[in-house]
Amino acid sequence: MRESKLWFFHILSGAALIILLGLHTVIMHFDTVLGWLGLAQALGSADGGPLAFGNVLMRMQSASHTAVYLLLLFIGLFHGLYGLRSLIFELPFPARAKHAVACLLVVVGLVVAFWGSYTILSGYFNPPALNQ
């Protein structure tokens, strides 16, 4: 029952990621196309491209971008690490090794989720200066 619920959430998170990661990929890698559509400024990828610090700062201070980043972080970590766990569990490893890997993946997930949410929220509530 627990596994089937986790698998259901894995599928659900995959569907959510198609939208969230799709949006993130479009902003980061389709900036020319966004420029054609007149959306580059609004989505924070105009003037120097999405990696220019001015645009990074603009996205950092935007509530909608912050929300998307947090959702991407948590949903992406769950989907990715649960998927990795599923792959490992299918391979012919001893049960104890599988259990150890599952525990390790949970710890990795918690550490990355903590650091990721700290940097996202810190960027939103206490952003650095543009020329710092």
Place this chain on the structure above:
Amino acid sequence: MAKENNLGLAGWFHAGRYGPQRYSYTLQRLTGIGIITYLLIHVFVTGTKIQGATVWQSVMDAVLHPVLHFGEFLLFIAIIIHAINGFRLIWVELGSFLGKPFKTHYPYQTCLDRNRGFLAVTWVLIVVVAVLGAADFMHWL
């Protein structure tokens, strides 16, 4: 004693008579491993943005090294494959595009035979989005 039929990692690539769906599924796994590995690194790399423009720029100068930039391009292609093929897999998991149940008469069919059109559309879409994205990524547009 029962025969061990778990081929392990080798079974992802060959166990006899694998069709295009199975190789798409293998590709889904390989791209997934690449994407989760990148995500774990990406969180720490992009986290340097809170240290200001100078640190951010030095990190960006390092990651825009041609080898790493090419790796990022491969990751971009991996994301497109994983997302669009994943969209297909969600529908298949829910039983869509598989047709109605049918009696098994020779020559035997599987639901995979009825799913080939959806797979073909998926791969056409992957190629179109990948080419468009590559053109933008490589600044050809």
